Amino acid sequence: MNEIKHPEYIPVHILLILGAFFMLFPFVWMICASFKSNQEIIKSSTEKIVVLPDSIRPRFLNDKDDTDRIHDQEGKDKAWQVVEDKFLKPLQEKTKLETGKTLEELSKEIDDHNKVRELERNEAWFKKDKEIQDTQEKIKKISSQIIIDIKTNINNEVKKLSGGLSIDELNKEINNHYLIVKDERNDAWKEKEAEILAIQEALKNTTGLTIDEFNKDICNIEDANSGLKINEIRRKIDSHENKKPFEWWDNYKNALKAQPFYRFFLNTLFVSITVTAVSLFFASLAAYAFAFFNFPGKNIVFLMILGTMMLPQQALLIPNYIMLSKIHWINTYLALTVPWLASAYAVFFLRQFFMQLPKDLFEAAIIDGCSRFGFYWRVALPLCKPSLVTMGVFSFLSNWNAFVWPLIVTNDTNLRVIQVGLSYFSSDAGNEWGQLMAASTMTILPLVIMYFFAQKQFVESSATSGMKE
Numbered sequence: 001m002n003e004i005k006h007p008e009y010i011p012v013h014i015l016l017i018l019g020a021f022f023m024l025f026p027f028v029w030m031i032c033a034s035f036k037s038n039q040e041i042i043k044s045s046t047e048k049i050v051v052l053p054d055s056i057r058p059r060f061l062n063d064k065d066d067t068d069r070i071h072d073q074e075g076k077d078k079a080w081q082v083v084e085d086k087f088l089k090p091l092q093e094k095t096k097l098e099t100g101k102t103l104e105e106l107s108k109e110i111d112d113h114n115k116v117r118e119l120e121r122n123e124a125w126f127k128k129d130k131e132i133q134d135t136q137e138k139i140k141k142i143s144s145q146i147i148i149d150i151k152t153n154i155n156n157e158v159k160k161l162s163g164g165l166s167i168d169e170l171n172k173e174i175n176n177h178y179l180i181v182k183d184e185r186n187d188a189w190k191e192k193e194a195e196i197l198a199i200q201e202a203l204k205n206t207t208g209l210t211i212d213e214f215n216k217d218i219c220n221i222e223d224a225n226s227g228l229k230i231n232e233i234r235r236k237i238d239s240h241e242n243k244k245p246f247e248w249w250d251n252y253k254n255a256l257k258a259q260p261f262y263r264f265f266l267n268t269l270f271v272s273i274t275v276t277a278v279s280l281f282f283a284s285l286a287a288y289a290f291a292f293f294n295f296p297g298k299n300i301v302f303l304m305i306l307g308t309m310m311l312p313q314q315a316l317l318i319p320n321y322i323m324l325s326k327i328h329w330i331n332t333y334l335a336l337t338v339p340w341l342a343s344a345y346a347v348f349f350l351r352q353f354f355m356q357l358p359k360d361l362f363e364a365a366i367i368d369g370c371s372r373f374g375f376y377w378r379v380a381l382p383l384c385k386p387s388l389v390t391m392g393v394f395s396f397l398s399n400w401n402a403f404v405w406p407l408i409v410t411n412d413t414n415l416r417v418i419q420v421g422l423s424y425f426s427s428d429a430g431n432e433w434g435q436l437m438a439a440s441t442m443t444i445l446p447l448v449i450m451y452f453f454a455q456k457q458f459v460e461s462s463a464t465s466g467m468k469e
Contacts, residue, residue: 027444030437030440030441030444031437031441033433033434033437034251034252034434034437034438034440034441035248035249035251036248036251036434037250037251037434038432038433038434041433041434041437087143087146087147087150090146091103091139091142091143091146094142094146095139095142098138098142099135099138099139106135106139109132110132113125113128113129113132115411115413116411120411154167155167157203158170158203161199161202161203162199170199174196177189177192177193177196250434251434251435251437251438252438252442254432254434254435254438255425255435255436255438255439255442258424258425258432258435259421259424259425259439260413260414260421261418261421261439261442263413263414263416264416264417264418264420264421265418265442267336267414267415267416267417267418268399268400268417268418268419270333271333271336271337271399271402271406271417272396272399272400273396274337275337275340275341275395275399276392276395276396276399278337278341279340279341279342279343279346279395280346280388280391280392280395282341282342283342283343283346283347283349283350283391284346284350284376284381284384284388285376286305286347286351287346287347287348287349287350287351287353287354288350288354288376288380290302290347290351290354291351291354291355291357292354292359292362292372293372302351305344305347305348306344306348308344309344309345309348313405314404317404317405317408320339321408321409324339324409329409330409330410331409331410331411331412331415332415333415335409335410336405336406336409336410336415336417339405340399343395346391346395349387349390349391350384350387350388350391353384353387354380354384357380357383361379362375365379389454390454392454393450393451393454396450397447400418400419400446400447401419402417402419403417403419403420403423406419406420407420407423418443419443421439422436422439422440422443425439
């Protein structure tokens with residue numbers, strides 16, 4: 001605290017504070033984004049990304065852009081209600097009649113089909129793929145026919161009420177009518193205005209929609225029809241099944257429902273704890289041997305262990321996968337844990353700490369009748385606690401954040417880990433940004449809590465045990 005009073009330390013402290021701010025900003029952004037809807041995340045500017053979400057922010061704090069965005073979203077919700085009534089619901093019914101399955105069932109079937117890795121795609125998979133393509137074409141024809149029917153019905157109603165004009169001709173006439181400036185609007189203009197209003201009223205009475213709503217109906221239906229992927233159509237239906245306003249906790253609730261997040265969490269916890277505990281035990285035994293025992297080839301063996309750290313993990317992926325495949329460990333917990341039960345870095349890290357312990361302490365313990373393993377268990381390990389905790393945190397973090405290896409060696413959803421589970425929130429059909437940020441926040445919180453409990457050991461690990469020769 002006294003050091004801060006010295007002028008020469010002020011720039012250092014300012015830089016540290018700025019560095020802490022920039023490192024915390026992504027975490028704050030992620031938490032704030034987890035409370036916002038997808039539309040709000042996409043529409044929010046960079047300057048406002050860390051402010052409160054619309055669902056809990058008082059209206060008086062909104063500026064013009066916020067108000068316009070909220071009103072725009074309310075208008076889109078009303079327009080999409082038309083899409084649901086006129087297009088999505090009939091499509092759901094006809095899909096059920098034609099295929100015997102709902103769009104939700106077809107969507108899940110496609111997702112499960114596409115999760116099969118390329119190397120495991122056999123003849124049955126390709127046969128199923130052909131069936132899915134045929135189903136996609138069938139859905140495309142059904143949806144196209146629904147759109148044609150809607151447009152035909154709309155045009156017929158407009159022709160009946162407007163004296164034979166098509167909807168495009170009527171729209172053009174209305175647009176030209178309102179282009180006349182206010183000063184030039186005479187009695188003839190007022191008569192035309194009354195005629196247009198009468199047509200609007202008649203359309204509202206016969207179809208329940210005005211001309212503008214007709215136009216939005218067609219435009220939104222065409223937008224819903226773009227691409228015609230079953231998953232996209234399914235998402236459009238899902239987005240309208242729940243009509244409640246977006247609440248700040250919805251992303252967390254939906255993220256837990258969208259994927260078996262609890263299963264991912266338990267799998268990751270099991271793998272991380274198992275690998276960390278076993279690898280620390282093996283590494284500490286090896287480090288103890290290299291620090292206290294003399295045996296032929298000791299330095300050569302140690303250099304060979306260090307040499308394995310020079311190999312990039314990417315270069316070992318294929319050999320390790322082939323080896324595990326031959327012993328039928330793929331898609332098991334053994335594949336997720338066993339290859340990482342030995343750590344060269346942990347051996348090196350703990351050996352450096354053990355070497356700081358005085359040899360006299362080891363020799364005195366042996367003379368007093370303590371076995372070599374007894375000295376390791378009762379004396380060396382307790383003194384090594386700060387280093388063990390530090391190494392344990394590093395190992396736990398590495399396994400908690402593992403993505404590539406678990407993705408390669410597992411294809412069963414029940415065996416997936418949390419980082420692979422996060423990737424499920426991104427797909428060709430789009431990204432669920434709000435749910436992804438909520439899931440990411442839940443993923444990081446255990447690590448933050450663990451660090452706060454272990455930070456004392458980090459500090460202690462930078463010092464020796466206080467016993468030197």
